[in-house]
Amino acid sequence: MALDIQSTADAKTARIALSGELDGSTAPKLRETVDKILSGKPAQLVLQVEKLTFMASAGLRILIFAKQKQPNLKIYLVKPQPAIVDTLHKTGFYDGVFVTETEPAA
Amino acid sequence: MDALTLPGNLDALGPIRDYVKAAANTAGLDHTATYNLLLAVDEIATNVVVHGYEEAGLQGDISIAAKNEENRLVVELLDHGKSYDPNLHKEPDDEGLLKELSDRPIGGLGIMLAKDGVDDLQYHSTELENVHRFIVHLKPPAEAAKPAPTPAVLDDHRKLEILLRISKSLGLEIRLDPLLQLIVAEVTGAMQAERTTLFLVDRRKPDQLVSRVAEGVGAKEIRVLFGFGIAGTTAKQRETINIPDAYSDSRFNPVFDKSSGFRTRSILSMPIIDQTGALIGVVQTLNKKGGVFTKGDEEFLEAICVHLGIALKRAEMVDAYLQSQIVTKSLELAREIQMGLVPKDFPALPEFKEVDIFATIIPTFEVGGDLYDFFPLDKDRICFIIGDVSDKGIPAALFMAMTRTAFKMSAIASPDAIGPTLARVNQFLCESNPQQMFVTALAGILDLRTGQVEYADAGHEPPFIVQPSGAVVKVDKVGGIVLGFMPGQEFTSGTMQLNPGDTLVLYTDGVTEAMNVDHELFGAEAIEKTLLRTGYTNSEGTIKALLEDMGSFVGEAHQSDDITMLVIQYRGRAA
Numbered sequence: 001m002a003l004d005i006q007s008t009a010d011a012k013t014a015r016i017a018l019s020g021e022l023d024g025s026t027a028p029k030l031r032e033t034v035d036k037i038l039s040g041k042p043a044q045l046v047l048q049v050e051k052l053t054f055m056a057s058a059g060l061r062i063l064i065f066a067k068q069k070q071p072n073l074k075i076y077l078v079k080p081q082p083a084i085v086d087t088l089h090k091t092g093f094y095d096g097v098f099v100t101e102t103e104p105a106a
Numbered sequence: 107m108d109a110l111t112l113p114g115n116l117d118a119l120g121p122i123r124d125y126v127k128a129a130a131n132t133a134g135l136d137h138t139a140t141y142n143l144l145l146a147v148d149e150i151a152t153n154v155v156v157h158g159y160e161e162a163g164l165q166g167d168i169s170i171a172a173k174n175e176e177n178r179l180v181v182e183l184l185d186h187g188k189s190y191d192p193n194l195h196k197e198p199d200d201e202g203l204l205k206e207l208s209d210r211p212i213g214g215l216g217i218m219l220a221k222d223g224v225d226d227l228q229y230h231s232t233e234l235e236n237v238h239r240f241i242v243h244l245k246p247p248a249e250a251a252k253p254a255p256t257p258a259v260l261d262d263h264r265k266l267e268i269l270l271r272i273s274k275s276l277g278l279e280i281r282l283d284p285l286l287q288l289i290v291a292e293v294t295g296a297m298q299a300e301r302t303t304l305f306l307v308d309r310r311k312p313d314q315l316v317s318r319v320a321e322g323v324g325a326k327e328i329r330v331l332f333g334f335g336i337a338g339t340t341a342k343q344r345e346t347i348n349i350p351d352a353y354s355d356s357r358f359n360p361v362f363d364k365s366s367g368f369r370t371r372s373i374l375s376m377p378i379i380d381q382t383g384a385l386i387g388v389v390q391t392l393n394k395k396g397g398v399f400t401k402g403d404e405e406f407l408e409a410i411c412v413h414l415g416i417a418l419k420r421a422e423m424v425d426a427y428l429q430s431q432i433v434t435k436s437l438e439l440a441r442e443i444q445m446g447l448v449p450k451d452f453p454a455l456p457e458f459k460e461v462d463i464f465a466t467i468i469p470t471f472e473v474g475g476d477l478y479d480f481f482p483l484d485k486d487r488i489c490f491i492i493g494d495v496s497d498k499g500i501p502a503a504l505f506m507a508m509t510r511t512a513f514k515m516s517a518i519a520s521p522d523a524i525g526p527t528l529a530r531v532n533q534f535l536c537e538s539n540p541q542q543m544f545v546t547a548l549a550g551i552l553d554l555r556t557g558q559v560e561y562a563d564a565g566h567e568p569p570f571i572v573q574p575s576g577a578v579v580k581v582d583k584v585g586g587i588v589l590g591f592m593p594g595q596e597f598t599s600g601t602m603q604l605n606p607g608d609t610l611v612l613y614t615d616g617v618t619e620a621m622n623v624d625h626e627l628f629g630a631e632a633i634e635k636t637l638l639r640t641g642y643t644n645s646e647g648t649i650k651a652l653l654e655d656m657g658s659f660v661g662e663a664h665q666s667d668d669i670t671m672l673v674i675q676y677r678g679r680a681a
Contacts (some may be wrong), residue, residue, distance in 0.1 A: 002282075021120065021123070022120055022151035023116075023119045023120070023123075023148055023152065024116050024148075024155070024156065025116035025117055025119050025120070026411060046210070054123070054144065054145075054148075056142075056145060056148050056149055056216065056219075057149055057152075057215040057216035057219055058152065058216075060215055083137075083138065083142075083145075085143040087145065087219065090218070090219065090222055091215050091218065091219065
């Protein structure tokens with residue numbers, strides 16, 4: 001079950017659209033994408049996750065990775081599925097990211 | 107469902123989730139329970155692949171099997187990698203979970219999600235395989251907890267089967283902690299109870315029980331005095347206690363229920379006795395599902411306890427052995443740290459052409475109480491010390507580290523005179539010396555321009571000077587009292603003159619008191635003889651000659667004291 005990653009970035013906002021399943025086998029690819037996209041020092045990272053059907057702790061570790069790489073980064077999760085929101089709550093990540101139903105202004 | 111076996115790498119994760127999804131579907135789990143189970147299995151499978159196989163440099167398969175058992179779905183994940191017990195791993199605590207994302211520790215989340223995603227996560231590991239069992243109740247627990255009208259009765263055939271399995275799995279597990287986890291999980295399952303607590307007799311306080319594994323209580327330790335509460339009464343009277351309603355029994359202490367939010371109903375508490383008849387502990391199982399514990403349950407638990415007694419006794423012995431291995435390993439590390447405290451790179455101080463310094467230290471045990479050090483005070487002066495703590499082993503090593511550090515800091519802080527430096531070290535050691543240890547030492551400051559050494563002595567062995575002609579002179583030093591003995595002691599300094607080519611030989615009493623099999627000592631005379639025979643050479647050659655002569659003198663005898671030598675050859679300063 002693959003993970004499809006589409007990314008675009010402008011000076012302020014990096015956007016990554018994910019669809020599929022994010023687990024230990026697909027996380028390294030995403031981490032690489034995040035690493036690359038953060039080298040442009042965007043102010044916010046917008047993850048479009050409506051079509052992400054599964055996220056393991058490997059996905060959470062990428063959020064930590066992004067925050068450690070750039071502590072002032074704002075991370076948005078747009079339209080996460082309820083199960084993923086549940087995981088964010090259980091692990092205390094919900095307060096560290098912005099969970100929204102709509103894309104933030106660029 | 108038939109088991110699925112895959113190579114143990116990350117590509118297995120997707121197919122494993124597909125398998126679990128199908129099993130959850132067949133069992134009729136709802137969407138949330140299915141996702142949580144998927145997540146739990148995925149996290150553990152990831153750990154197995156990453157920690158059990160890849161990081162351990164191992165390769166092997168990972169298998170998954172699911173089965174419906176009565177009112178639960180049991181998924182078993184099997185591997186042959188390095189054992190990775192999720193129950194022994196620290197989960198992020200509340201504090202960790204509240205931290206900013208950028209400050210958070212990266213580990214532990216997966217295991218937390220895994221445990222959280224199922225009703226029970228069991229683990230056991232044998233030499234053959236590691237097994238993770240994920241258990242999901244198919245009925246909501248509230249409904250299952252309602253007392254059923256008739257007590258569930260196990261038929262003899264099933265009991266026998268469980269007993270055989272317990273005996274087999276206990277037989278394969280020799281390490282104490284995993285064994286305890288296994289026992290508790292097995293007893294809860296076999297007794298159809300909700301929780302089990304295993305208490306062991308505290309080896310240091312043999313009238314107390316201490317909980318080793320308590321389901322639902324986390325890492326909190328419960329301590330029970332013999333004769334108190336249900337467990338304590340079981341231990342004291344060495345008799346089984348079967349209580350159908352805990353709250354109507356005066357021996358029951360409801361404080362644990364209050365703190366854990368658990369509601370105890372029925373209790374079966376039984377002593378575990380080893381083959382010699384000694385009490386090892388108490389096993390207490392709580393809340394028989396759908397009723398109370400019967401006479402049949404008592405007999406069954408009794409049969410299980412026989413196996414527990416044997417397995418526990420054996421595991422305690424293995425544990426004691428492993429502990430001694432850990433101590434050995436710690437000592438090796440301590441030795442490395444201690445050896446890192448003294449300068450070990452030779453040629454030493456290469457920027458100072460006026461001196462040629464060599465030193466050696468050979469502790470009797472892994473760590474020792476001897477010390478030496480040397481360091482420049484400025485471009486014209488080098489400070490040095492050799493010392494010997496009155497004891498050996500770890501206490502001496504700690505005292506040695508204190509002495510060495512105090513000396514260096516004191517010498518650098520006020521580098522003008524050596525007497526006051528030793529006085530400060532003495533004061534410091536006197537104030538922090540509960541074991542009444544002391545240190546003999548000889549310290550000095552060598553002026554590289556003149557060859558003059560200002561030294562102070564604290565009851566140490568007199569050094570020798572080897573002259574370029576090959577002549578050997580024993581230094582008639584100004585004496586002083588040992589360090590750490592008398593607060594407020596002052597140290598008078600003396601001077602000795604090193605002419606270009608003169609070699610100052612310092613040593614500890616491990617050299618003079620090296621003993622052969624006939625209990626004869628090497629002695630200062632032998633040092634002098636060796637120095638005379640060797641004649642004029644460099645600092646390293648001097649130490650090598652002394653070690654060789656000592657070696658042939660001592661022969662087969664065991665080393666009885668730490669051996670340390672520091673040799674400083676003054677070469678004069680080029681005009």
